[in-house]
Amino acid sequence: MVDIFYPFQFISDKITYNLLNLVSGTHLADSANFIIYDVLKIFFLLIFMIFIVSYIRSYITVEKTRKLLGGRKGIFFNFIASCVGVVTPFCSCSSVPLFIGFVEAGIPLGVTFSFLITSPLVNEAALAVLWAIFGLRLTLIYLISGIAIGVIGGYVIGLFKMEKHVADFVYDVKLKKLKEQETTQNERVGYAINEVKSIFKKVWIYVIAGVTLGGIFHGFAPEGILAKYAGSSLLGVPIATIIGIPLYSNVMGMIPIIESLVAKGLPIGTALAFLMAVTALSLPEIIILKKVLKKKLIITFVVVTGLAIMFTGYLFNWLI
Amino acid sequence: MKIEILGTGCPNCKKLEENAKKALEESEKNAEIIKVTSIPEIMSYGIMSTPAIVVDDEVKAYGKVSTVEEIKKMIN
16 A cells, blocks of 8 residues: 655655754664654644544534534434534533533433533544554544444433533523524635644644654653553553543643553553543533533533543453 | 624634724724623623624624624624
8 A cells, every 4th residue: 555654754754864964773863753754744634634624614513503403312313413523623612602502402411412522532633643643543443432432421411311400590591593604615715724723833832742752752661661560450441541531731742652652562442541531521621511510410421421431441452 | 883702711702802903993993892701691692602793783703713804894
């Protein structure tokens, strides 16, 4: 198969050996070459994925989603909500209005949660970095698990019938009808380019830092060092999940570091569980959701999502 | 004229406010810029994707940061 990333290797070689004049075969040259190659590849995939997904997103507005899901019950709609979550970014400023808007449209709580779980868990930027670092197969596994966790997590939360644990004011909000804004093709492309710029500006530094740290770890930590501690233990998955929750770090920078840990023997399922916990359950997100959810529902959300992530971790430790 | 910027205080809302100020300056108009940050209030306009810009009680755009040029058109 043709390696579509070959041009990046070529550029990386040129920079390492010609521009920086490093001697081929030395530790330094190898590391520099590896870091430049990875960074180029990640940057390319980030731009590509963010552009495509943002363009698609310009067609899927919250207003349309509300109409589609309003008053619908059944696991199929959990699935649709999860899929919408994949292409919708979960930004802290829009999550609360979105939640209220969903409730007001009569979307069942379980379906709303399917969206709330998958939306931060699967986003195009994380998928791009996963693809660059771990390859396409693991990226697809991540994507499918992310949707499955949203569908099942939301469905289970729906079974608990916790409607009264939503903050009372939510039910008082009435939305005025708003006419859809018209969007031209030019605006859609402009929006996608803007998204690429704004996300890129936010993450590039973390990508470089993450790849560099990962590269250093690759070079210096002894092989299999983590397998000894984290590999055989059944506790690895829950520990990784629990550590991941308060860590609200930039997942783009985290992925290359985790890959270097996997290379030294960290089981892949444990690594997945950790990355998922970092993205799906974060303290700032929980604090924001506290505005609209009462304590019991927040705890249920964290526990159900956490258990689903652990299950995924065990599943892939066992499968791969 | 009254311009309202709807948003909970995220970076995009601040950018939209800046653009609105610039648009006012450039078109040499005077208007009051009001920031609406309370969620029930934002939602009473029917807005779910922030930031949004409202000119004289009419929602002009939502879910995006309107450019200076776009805002100039809204206030003219």
